[in-house]
Amino acid sequence: MLHILYIIAITAEAMTAALSAGRRDMDWVGVCIIAWVTALGGGTVRNILFNHYPMSWVEHPEYLLITAAAALLAAIIASIMTKLKKLFLYLDALGLVVFTIIGCQIAQQINLPASIVLLSGMITGCAGGVLRDVLCNDIPLLFHKEIYASASIVTGAVYLGIEYFGGSEGLAIITACVIGLTLRLLSIRYKWQMPKFVYHDEWH
Amino acid sequence: MLHILYIIAITAEAMTAALSAGRRDMDWVGVCIIAWVTALGGGTVRNILFNHYPMSWVEHPEYLLITAAAALLAAIIASIMTKLKKLFLYLDALGLVVFTIIGCQIAQQINLPASIVLLSGMITGCAGGVLRDVLCNDIPLLFHKEIYASASIVTGAVYLGIEYFGGSEGLAIITACVIGLTLRLLSIRYKWQMPKFVYHDEWH
Amino acid sequence: MLHILYIIAITAEAMTAALSAGRRDMDWVGVCIIAWVTALGGGTVRNILFNHYPMSWVEHPEYLLITAAAALLAAIIASIMTKLKKLFLYLDALGLVVFTIIGCQIAQQINLPASIVLLSGMITGCAGGVLRDVLCNDIPLLFHKEIYASASIVTGAVYLGIEYFGGSEGLAIITACVIGLTLRLLSIRYKWQMPKFVYHDEWH
Numbered sequence: 001m002l003h004i005l006y007i008i009a010i011t012a013e014a015m016t017a018a019l020s021a022g023r024r025d026m027d028w029v030g031v032c033i034i035a036w037v038t039a040l041g042g043g044t045v046r047n048i049l050f051n052h053y054p055m056s057w058v059e060h061p062e063y064l065l066i067t068a069a070a071a072l073l074a075a076i077i078a079s080i081m082t083k084l085k086k087l088f089l090y091l092d093a094l095g096l097v098v099f100t101i102i103g104c105q106i107a108q109q110i111n112l113p114a115s116i117v118l119l120s121g122m123i124t125g126c127a128g129g130v131l132r133d134v135l136c137n138d139i140p141l142l143f144h145k146e147i148y149a150s151a152s153i154v155t156g157a158v159y160l161g162i163e164y165f166g167g168s169e170g171l172a173i174i175t176a177c178v179i180g181l182t183l184r185l186l187s188i189r190y191k192w193q194m195p196k197f198v199y200h201d202e203w204h
Numbered sequence: 205m206l207h208i209l210y211i212i213a214i215t216a217e218a219m220t221a222a223l224s225a226g227r228r229d230m231d232w233v234g235v236c237i238i239a240w241v242t243a244l245g246g247g248t249v250r251n252i253l254f255n256h257y258p259m260s261w262v263e264h265p266e267y268l269l270i271t272a273a274a275a276l277l278a279a280i281i282a283s284i285m286t287k288l289k290k291l292f293l294y295l296d297a298l299g300l301v302v303f304t305i306i307g308c309q310i311a312q313q314i315n316l317p318a319s320i321v322l323l324s325g326m327i328t329g330c331a332g333g334v335l336r337d338v339l340c341n342d343i344p345l346l347f348h349k350e351i352y353a354s355a356s357i358v359t360g361a362v363y364l365g366i367e368y369f370g371g372s373e374g375l376a377i378i379t380a381c382v383i384g385l386t387l388r389l390l391s392i393r394y395k396w397q398m399p400k401f402v403y404h405d406e407w408h
Numbered sequence: 409m410l411h412i413l414y415i416i417a418i419t420a421e422a423m424t425a426a427l428s429a430g431r432r433d434m435d436w437v438g439v440c441i442i443a444w445v446t447a448l449g450g451g452t453v454r455n456i457l458f459n460h461y462p463m464s465w466v467e468h469p470e471y472l473l474i475t476a477a478a479a480l481l482a483a484i485i486a487s488i489m490t491k492l493k494k495l496f497l498y499l500d501a502l503g504l505v506v507f508t509i510i511g512c513q514i515a516q517q518i519n520l521p522a523s524i525v526l527l528s529g530m531i532t533g534c535a536g537g538v539l540r541d542v543l544c545n546d547i548p549l550l551f552h553k554e555i556y557a558s559a560s561i562v563t564g565a566v567y568l569g570i571e572y573f574g575g576s577e578g579l580a581i582i583t584a585c586v587i588g589l590t591l592r593l594l595s596i597r598y599k600w601q602m603p604k605f606v607y608h609d610e611w612h
Contacts, residue, residue, distance in 0.1 A: 021347070022403025029354060030347025031401050044253070049452070051461040053255040061319040075401040115469040130543070135334070137343045139545045143429070143438025150437060197439050197483040199430025225551070226607025233558060234551025235605050248457070257459040265523040279605040339538070341547045 002173065005098045007066065012091030013039040014067035015074035015081065017132055022075060024136050034132055035071030036064060041128035042099055046120055052110060089188060093151075097180035100125035100152045101173055104159055114160060121156035122149055147187035150194060155180030206302065206377065211270065213302045214243040216295030218271035219278035219285065221336055226279060228340050238336055239275030240268060245332035246303055250324055256314060293392060300352065301384035304329040304359045305377055318364060325360035326353055351391035354398060359384030410581065413506045415474065418447040420499030422475035423482035423489065425540055430483060432544050442540055443479030444472060449536035450507055454528055460518060497596060501559075505588035508533035508560045509581055512567055522568060529564035530557055555595035558602060563588030 017038035021031040040057050047055055057063045074081055081088065103124025107117040126142055126149050133140040142148055159176035163169065186192065221242035225235040244261050251259055261267045278285055285292065307328025311321040330346050330353050337344040346352050363380035367373065390396065425446035429439040448465050455463055465471045482489055489496065511532025515525040534550055534557050541548040550556055567584035571577065594600065 018401070019403055022401040024343055024348070025400055025402050026343075026347040027349075027398035027400045029352075029398055030344075033347065033353070048252055048456055049463060050466070051255075051459075055253060058254070058316060058320055061317055064319065064323070075403075078401075078403050112466060113469055115472065116466055119472065134338060134542060135344060135347070137341065137545065139432055139434075140438075140543060143434040143441065143543070144432070145435075148437075149441070194435035194437055196433055196435045197426070197430040197486075198433050199427055199483075199486050222605070223607055226605040228547055228552070229604055229606050230547075230551040231553075231602035231604045233556075233602055234548075237551065237557070252456055255459075259457060262458070262520060262524055265521055268523065268527070279607075282605075282607050338542060339548060339551070341545065 002098065002102065005094065006102060008091065009095035009098045010039040010063060010067055011070045012088060013095050013128065014070040016088050016092055018071040018074035019078060019081065020132060020136055021071075022078060028072065028075070031071050031075055032068045034135060035067050037135060038128045038132040039067045040064075041131040042124045042126060043103070043128075045127040045131070046103055046106065046123045049123065050107065050110060050112065050120065052106060090185070093181055093184040093188070096125045096148065096152055096184060097155045097177050099128075100155045100180065101159055101176055104156045117160060118153060118156045121159075122152045125149075125152040125155075144196065145193070147183060147192050147194065151180055151184040151187065154183055206306065209298065209302045210306060212295065213299035214267060214271055215274045216292060217243040217299050217332065218274040220292050220296055222275040222278035223282060223285065224336060224340055225275075226282060232276065232279070235275050235279055236272045238339060239271050241339060242332045242336040243271045244268075245335040246328045246330060247307070247332075249331040249335070250307055250310065250327045253327065254311065254314060254316065254324065256310060294389070297355075297385055297388040297392070300329045300356055300388060301359045301381050303332075304356045304384065305363055305380055308360050308363055321364060322357060322360045325363075326356045329353075329356040329359075348400065349397070351387060351396050351398065355384055355388040355391065358387055410506065410510065413502065414510060416499065417503035417506045418471060418475055419478045420496060421447040421503050421536065422478040424496050424500055426479035426482035427486060427489065428540060428544055429479075430486060436480065436483070439479050439483055440476045442543060443475050445543060446536045446540040447475045448472075449539040450532045450534060451511070451536075453535040453539070454511055454514065454531045457531065458515065458518060458520065458528065460514060498593070501589055501592040501596070504533045504556065504560055504592060505563045505585050507536075508563045508588065509567055509584055512564050525568060526561060526564045529567075530560045533557075533560040533563075552604065553601070555591060555600050555602065559588055559592040559595065562591055 014035035017035045018031050020038075021034040024030075026034065040063060043056055047053060100121040104117050104121040106124075107120035112120065129148075130140040130142055133142075155176045158179050159172045162172035162175055167175075218239035221239045222235050224242075225238040228234075230238065240261075244259075244267060248259055248261075251257060304325040308321050308325040310328075311324035316324065333352075334344040334346055337346075359380045362383050363376045366376035366379055371379075422443035425443045426439050428446075429442040432438075434442065444465075448471060451464055455461060508529040512525050512529040514532075515528035520528065538548040538550055541550075563584045566587050567580045570580035570583055575583075
């Protein structure tokens with residue numbers, strides 16, 4: 001079940017990443033690489049930090065094929081995607097919570113402490129988007145837009161909390177998904193943001 | 205033989221990288237670091253992704269010395285290098301195919317599937333330039349200029365294909381080098397580019 | 409002793425990193441992530457390159473808490489920090505030499521050759537600031553400002569040299585700290601810079 005959601009999520013992430021690449025006039029190679037980095041980069045960064053090998057896309061090279069195909073499809077049907085904007089925002093939110101839960105599970109498997117399990121979820125959910133923005137030469141959206149990393153942390157905390165108080169894994173996954181998705185979608189709908197820190201003294 | 209070409213290639217990559225650093229007014233430390241990252245970064249990223257240690261430059265610290273010396277030399281003789289522009293374009297193309305084949309070989313040694321062997325070649329050939337552009341605060345050239353990553357994939361595919369159909373390793377290396385170099389040089393000569401995906405609707 | 413200096417250094421690095429984030433109008437999540445990356449990123453990059461696991465912040469998750477708290481505190485008392493500018497420049501210089509020595513020690517523990525021990529010190533001392541600048545979409549300060557990486561190399565060389573000639577570890581640490589700090593602070597005071605390489609021919 002989580003696996004199916006994961007495939008849907010990486011497909012959707014690859015498609016929206018393709019549009020980011022298109023905004024920078026990239027060619028098809030650039031579109032594929034940005035799609036790979038966005039869809040698979042979060043898990044890859046997590047695995048590097050926690051020394052967890054092999055990478056998912058080495059064991060399942062079909063992930064590379066699926067995401068590349070999705071990205072090129074997105075480049076072809078870009079005008080249709082614009083009309084389906086809302087659907088892709090939902091799918092991106094789904095990706096965030098699914099990646100987060102998978103990241104938490106993997107950190108649990110290698111017996112990391114609870115705070116690092118949460119961090120692993122956040123890295124898995126968010127690092128792909130950060131890498132995409134760095135490669136597109138933007139300041140990562142994550143750092144100044146909406147409730148994104150925070151929704152990831154809440155998702156991970158709900159998941160861990162329910163397991164801690166004896167709930168089954170299934171219950172934990174479903175509840176965390178629902179709460180995380182709701183929080184993320186409400187924050188898009190009502191443009192919730194974290195408080196900002198604006199500091200413009202030239203100090204250096 | 206491949207080892208000698210490798211040394212020539214990292215030297216040439218370090219020298220052209222130094223000019224990139226010079227365009228950004230970097231000091232000598234910056235010039236060295238950009239040279240290291242460009243010449244040795246592709247293999248380093250590959251090794252991190254595939255958990256293949258130690259790094260070549262840890263086993264052979266002289267690579268660090270060679271590339272740093274080449275970069276500082278390039279900074280000193282920059283005006284001469286400008287006149288040798290073509291030579292350095294050829295050496296950069298040589299570097300691309302040599303790095304690609306080495307990347308494929310290392311992935312074969314650790315028994316990765318064929319698609320990942322190709323990807324390993326591409327990462328080894330291209331990631332150094334991407335890191336250089338990120339550190340110089342540019343959108344990676346790779347994503348929107350000429351046949352570069354594609355030439356790397358073709359090189360790897362020819363190499364793998366010849367071995368698959370029973371050709372010797374030597375034959376595979378030489379044929380892949382010749383075809384990859386020809387493709388890359390023709391693409392520079394005739395300004396071949398991959399199709400671009402230009403998308404300027406403000407969607408986010 | 410070195411451990412206490414390390415805690416002081418990551419706290420100070422996190423606080424000055426928070427101001428960098430504030431200059432880019434980041435929200436609190438962004439401030440925390442920039443602080444983590446700046447304070448803990450150097451050691452993390454070193455560990456990835458030398459396959460040295462687990463990360464310090466996985467073994468000591470309290471480092472994440474300390475640096476996040478320090479960063480949020482800095483965001484709150486930014487106006488006071490501006491007045492303490494000099495103190496934070498000193499603490500940043502302290503961080504540079506402490507990180508450098510720790511980086512050298514870890515490379516010695518895993519029996520790397522002397523040149524790589526020096527490089528490990530430089531990476532530990534400097535990579536956090538480079539990652540901060542990449543995420544803030546700047547050209548890394550390291551590459552064009554003042555004696556920074558060079559002070560790190562001198563610190564490492566003094567440390568290694570004293571041990572090589574039979575000095576105790578304690579003597580090596582203290583002497584390297586004093587010389588490294590002095591060099592860094594003099595370079596700030598008198599605006600010493602490394603020679604620059606400026607090259608503006610459009611070659612590519």
